[in-house]
Amino acid sequence: MEGKFVIIIAVALFFIALVQLMKIYDLAAKVRGNKSQEKVTRGENMLMANLMLVFMVFFFGFIIWLIIKYGANAGLYKAASEHGEKLDWLLMINWYIILPVFFLTNSLLFIFSWRYYHREERKALYYPHNNKLEFVWTILPLIALTIIIVFGIRTWNDIMYNKEKGQVVEVYAYQFGWLVRYAGVDNQLGEANYKLVSSTNPLGVITDKSINDTYEEIDTKVLSIDQELKENRNANGDLLIPKSKADKKLEELERLKRRKYRIEAAIDKGESNLITYSSSDDDVIVQELHLVKDQPYTFIFRSKDVIHCPWLPHFRAQINSVPGMETSFKLTPTITTKEMRMMPEVQEHYKNINEIHNERKRRIGEEEEKVLFDYVLLCNKICGAGHSNMQLKVIVETQEEFENWIENNGDKKRLTFSGKEVSWSETKEQASL
Amino acid sequence: MAHDTHHHHKESFFTKYIFSQDHKMIGKQYLLTAIFMGAIGITLSALFRMKLGWPDTQFSILESVLGSDAAPDGMLDSNWYLGLVTLHGTIMVFFVLTGGLSGTFSNLLIPLQVGARDMASGLLNMIAYWLFFLSSVLMAASLFIETGPAMAGWTVYPPLSVLEEFQPGSGLGMTLWLLSMTVFIASSLLGGINYIVTILNLRTKGMSMTRLPLTIWAFFITAILGVLSFPVLLSAAVLLLMDRGFGTSFYMSDIVTSSGALDATGGSPILYEHLFWFLGHPEVYIILLPALGMTSEIISTCSRKPIFGYRAMIGSMLAIGFLSFIVWGHHMFLTGMNPFLGGVFTFTTLLIAVPSAIKAFNYITTIWKGNVMMTPAMLFCIGSVSTFISGGVTGIILADSALDISQHDTYFVVGHFHIVMGMTAILGMFAGIYHWFPKMYGKSMNKRMGMVHFWVTIVTGYGVFLPMHFLGEGGLPRRYYENTNFPMFDHFLDLNILISVFATIGVLSQLIFFFNFFYSIFRGPKASLNPWNANTLEWTTPLEHVHGNWIGEIPTVYRWPYDYSKPGKENDFVPQTVPLDDNEEEH
Numbered sequence A: 001m002e003g004k005f006v007i008i009i010a011v012a013l014f015f016i017a018l019v020q021l022m023k024i025y026d027l028a029a030k031v032r033g034n035k036s037q038e039k040v041t042r043g044e045n046m047l048m049a050n051l052m053l054v055f056m057v058f059f060f061g062f063i064i065w066l067i068i069k070y071g072a073n074a075g076l077y078k079a080a081s082e083h084g085e086k087l088d089w090l091l092m093i094n095w096y097i098i099l100p101v102f103f104l105t106n107s108l109l110f111i112f113s114w115r116y117y118h119r120e121e122r123k124a125l126y127y128p129h130n131n132k133l134e135f136v137w138t139i140l141p142l143i144a145l146t147i148i149i150v151f152g153i154r155t156w157n158d159i160m161y162n163k164e165k166g167q168v169v170e171v172y173a174y175q176f177g178w179l180v181r182y183a184g185v186d187n188q189l190g191e192a193n194y195k196l197v198s199s200t201n202p203l204g205v206i207t208d209k210s211i212n213d214t215y216e217e218i219d220t221k222v223l224s225i226d227q228e229l230k231e232n233r234n235a236n237g238d239l240l241i242p243k244s245k246a247d248k249k250l251e252e253l254e255r256l257k258r259r260k261y262r263i264e265a266a267i268d269k270g271e272s273n274l275i276t277y278s279s280s281d282d283d284v285i286v287q288e289l290h291l292v293k294d295q296p297y298t299f300i301f302r303s304k305d306v307i308h309c310p311w312l313p314h315f316r317a318q319i320n321s322v323p324g325m326e327t328s329f330k331l332t333p334t335i336t337t338k339e340m341r342m343m344p345e346v347q348e349h350y351k352n353i354n355e356i357h358n359e360r361k362r363r364i365g366e367e368e369e370k371v372l373f374d375y376v377l378l379c380n381k382i383c384g385a386g387h388s389n390m391q392l393k394v395i396v397e398t399q400e401e402f403e404n405w406i407e408n409n410g411d412k413k414r415l416t417f418s419g420k421e422v423s424w425s426e427t428k429e430q431a432s433l
Numbered sequence B: 001m002a003h004d005t006h007h008h009h010k011e012s013f014f015t016k017y018i019f020s021q022d023h024k025m026i027g028k029q030y031l032l033t034a035i036f037m038g039a040i041g042i043t044l045s046a047l048f049r050m051k052l053g054w055p056d057t058q059f060s061i062l063e064s065v066l067g068s069d070a071a072p073d074g075m076l077d078s079n080w081y082l083g084l085v086t087l088h089g090t091i092m093v094f095f096v097l098t099g100g101l102s103g104t105f106s107n108l109l110i111p112l113q114v115g116a117r118d119m120a121s122g123l124l125n126m127i128a129y130w131l132f133f134l135s136s137v138l139m140a141a142s143l144f145i146e147t148g149p150a151m152a153g154w155t156v157y158p159p160l161s162v163l164e165e166f167q168p169g170s171g172l173g174m175t176l177w178l179l180s181m182t183v184f185i186a187s188s189l190l191g192g193i194n195y196i197v198t199i200l201n202l203r204t205k206g207m208s209m210t211r212l213p214l215t216i217w218a219f220f221i222t223a224i225l226g227v228l229s230f231p232v233l234l235s236a237a238v239l240l241l242m243d244r245g246f247g248t249s250f251y252m253s254d255i256v257t258s259s260g261a262l263d264a265t266g267g268s269p270i271l272y273e274h275l276f277w278f279l280g281h282p283e284v285y286i287i288l289l290p291a292l293g294m295t296s297e298i299i300s301t302c303s304r305k306p307i308f309g310y311r312a313m314i315g316s317m318l319a320i321g322f323l324s325f326i327v328w329g330h331h332m333f334l335t336g337m338n339p340f341l342g343g344v345f346t347f348t349t350l351l352i353a354v355p356s357a358i359k360a361f362n363y364i365t366t367i368w369k370g371n372v373m374m375t376p377a378m379l380f381c382i383g384s385v386s387t388f389i390s391g392g393v394t395g396i397i398l399a400d401s402a403l404d405i406s407q408h409d410t411y412f413v414v415g416h417f418h419i420v421m422g423m424t425a426i427l428g429m430f431a432g433i434y435h436w437f438p439k440m441y442g443k444s445m446n447k448r449m450g451m452v453h454f455w456v457t458i459v460t461g462y463g464v465f466l467p468m469h470f471l472g473e474g475g476l477p478r479r480y481y482e483n484t485n486f487p488m489f490d491h492f493l494d495l496n497i498l499i500s501v502f503a504t505i506g507v508l509s510q511l512i513f514f515f516n517f518f519y520s521i522f523r524g525p526k527a528s529l530n531p532w533n534a535n536t537l538e539w540t541t542p543l544e545h546v547h548g549n550w551i552g553e554i555p556t557v558y559r560w561p562y563d564y565s566k567p568g569k570e571n572d573f574v575p576q577t578v579p580l581d582d583n584e585e586e587h
Helices: A002-031 A042-070 A082-115 A131-160 A208-231 A243-267 A270-276 A337-342 A344-363 A399-412 A424-432 B013-018 B023-053 B060-066 B078-114 B122-144 B172-201 B214-245 B269-303 B310-326 B339-351 B353-367 B376-399 B401-407 B411-441 B447-473 B487-523
Strands: A167-174 A177-182 A284-286 A289-292 A297-303 A310-312 A327-331 A375-379 A391-397
Touching: A002 B487, A042 A082, A042 B447, A082 A131, A082 A327, A082 B353, A082 B376, A082 B401, A131 B339, A131 B353, A131 B401, A167 A289, A177 A391, A208 A243, A208 A270, A284 A399, A289 A399, A337 A344, A337 A391, A344 B487, A391 A399, B023 B060, B023 B078, B023 B122, B023 B411, B023 B487, B078 B122, B078 B172, B078 B214, B078 B269, B078 B411, B122 B172, B172 B214, B214 B269, B214 B310, B269 B310, B269 B353, B269 B376, B269 B411, B310 B339, B310 B353, B339 B353, B339 B376, B339 B401, B353 B376, B376 B401, B376 B411, B376 B447, B411 B447, B411 B487, B447 B487
Parallel strands: A167 A297, A289 A391
Antiparallel strands: A167 A177, A177 A284, A297 A327, A310 A375, A375 A391
């Protein structure tokens, strides 16, 4: 409360001071015989003109300082994926074209403003148009843009029209986290449907078991709502709870029935479920994304609730993850996490980051920790309160390390969804038989 | 509307100041509303910049301003953070830079500069303003509800904006947002139609289309863009309203909430994005063109030199206006749309750089060998051209679908559009206010304060938005409530403090403007009739506003408005009302 009071008084005093200053200024102007606020004096013109130059120097200086301090990638280092290198190269080409234009046109603007400030004795040049000149600065941007467009679209097509099917990995987004599903040995993800999503089957993978589990879940809910409604009626059948509440219950009831009906009609294949949906058998769901160096990947993205956007800054890769549709991105990692940590620029950078990180930890009274470089996948599309902490740890490693990890985690952390439980290695053996 | 100008009927307070049908008064009403909304908009930005600059500090001011729901113990709540960001964007884009900018100056200047007694329909004009006022009130009111305002970003993408379960702001706050926008669109349509009709039909004798000041051309193209694109946003908003309230599923499909799978199937959030950006991109030019039109006029007047390449300027505005309708897909490169479309939109988007470059070079050539009067308005124009260039060049990177993969939705985007659209338009708007203040209120604003205001604004503006490009290059996503969850962003802590310091100074320095503006309305020295020695018609009207603008006949126009420093003329300006000499060429 006192805070508010002080602020109000401060603001009021500020304005009173301003009013007084203005009065003094007006009086002084009157004494000097200069009442006009419209006419800019020669001194003022000169001052403003000179400030243009001063500003230009600081403006350019500021940009150059930022460029030197943060460089082109501002702490993202060299791209860690095949297409990322192409993108970085394209970006540099663009900067080489753009920055000279930026510095040139801005300096012309400020230098002309400085050079040609108003003096009574001068007269401006009457120069309404010059077709040649205008032609030149239509053609020059056109040429520069042609280069940019051609390079840009070629790179874009290169990345997006990559037909090669890599190792398939699904990343599933939800408020506020990610799940990863490996396609397994058959390199084919088992079909999934949002109507089957439940706590035991977070991705809605279709299996005979998940269909039956869902029926059971729906039936239980239907029963309990029926029961509740029955309990809340008296002998004459009149409702004891408010009608709006009862309507909601009835609506819920209908929704559940519809859901069951739709599963029966569109998903459930009865006895052939086991065969139809068998490609999910070797899928593995985990909570970390491990990738093998130099292995091409085809990522499939789905979302449970709202639009998210998986963003892998070090790999220069991102695409939206939209409920109701599948999006996809291809990516080949080229540097392992370990190799990245060994790079001198990363080490130096992380020395700096550790200092800043732990200085903050000390300041807010949290325990200090050693931070190591890690790849990360983050959310880049506004998705709600937890948007800024929607992270997935990404590790790039060798084939061996990957096998080792999935062997241990595929069993331990695996969220079972299939009737039969098989580990990564078992399915591999089966496939090779 | 043929007014009998000699018949000066007495007006009551209500018909003169509140329900006025006079375009000058309506222009001023727009301006005041916009200044009020602008004050809210920039204050919001200062508040959320506090959280970004000092993520661990408790600010009691946050709690006292926003209340304990939004900032318990002085720590901004993460939902409310998004709410502030959303409202900041909505208010600045729609209420200040669309309604405020084009509402104020189209209303004030169109009849005065084309030589008309008033707008084609004074009544529609009044209704348009009051709808704008109503929508402003609705939008501002959403800040005062318990669950907070809309929180899904100013683009309010569904499904996030559909269900309250996804975020609290998607409840009542979002309803208010949609209602407010619906009313706003109605207002902007009524206004736009009026501007177009006035410009086409009510030009005075001699005022051919190629003698129109560039301001009018800019307002004309802006109004056409608005009339063609805003209805699409209206349909998007109505469909969203139906998805929220009536159980349709235009934008929703395959969604699972905590209470299980929803019924909605077959819709697509991408449909909304298409509809939104079909307005959204022309909207950028709806914001930008009026500012560019006014800077053209002011730069020419204050350089005492004709605008260079008058026809090229018109041509490039027309080109920009046309192209703006076929580039919306560059906001959606990463939605998973067909890669072929990505290529097409890259091509069309990059084409816009050509007319934009022409404009920039023409501005610079206009200043070259001019005799530049450094009035506050001119200073803001120079700043505006500078930001137009600086923000324009980074647009080339974002327009490139390939590069967008690594820049999309990072702070690079935030830096880019705040410089090119936000700053250019705001600086242009300030330029317009300083330049036409004498026409609006018959008083002068204090020039020294104007000069200080300019320098602080341009320095802090660049200080805030240039570093953001580097945050973006470092991969930092926008709309993050805090960046501390990722150690990889820790080296940006100090840069974020720098940005927040600049932002705070920048916002506080606007007090200089507010003070100068309101003080000058009441206490400013009386303005002269044509303070900047300009050629256009508005300076031939009397200082005291009269209904019908000119006492007696409307002047006839004989020449284009840019005869500054014409050889063989005594003065360095020749108003449009002066007939051509016998063997004088027009230009």
